[in-house]
Amino acid sequence: MTESPTASALRSGGARGFSPADAAAAKARLIAQGKTYAEWADEHGFNRRMVYEVLAGRRRCYRGDSHRIAVALGLKNEPHGDNRLEGLRP
Secondary structure, three states: OOOOHHHHHHHHOOOOOOOHHHHHHHHHHHHHOOOOHHHHHHHHOOOHHHHHHHHHOOOOOOOHHHHHHHHHOOOOOOOOOOOOOOOOOO
8 A cells, every 4th residue: 555645745744844853852842941832832822732733743834823833943944034926016
């Protein structure tokens, strides 16, 4: 039986933009600081469930709150400069 492209992308980090090892490192940093995921979420104003889902790899983190969580956890780089598309009117 072959693996679906979605499953392999999730495992390799392709769909999220970060690897499972990156998520494990973020979890280790929180543990080293003595913080629970819920405490961290509350301190940063994020939904607790969404933080758990990002760390578990169940969110793609392309945009919105999941992306902001991934950036705050150090899993993704913050976008630089103007993110508008070329040729579009403001």
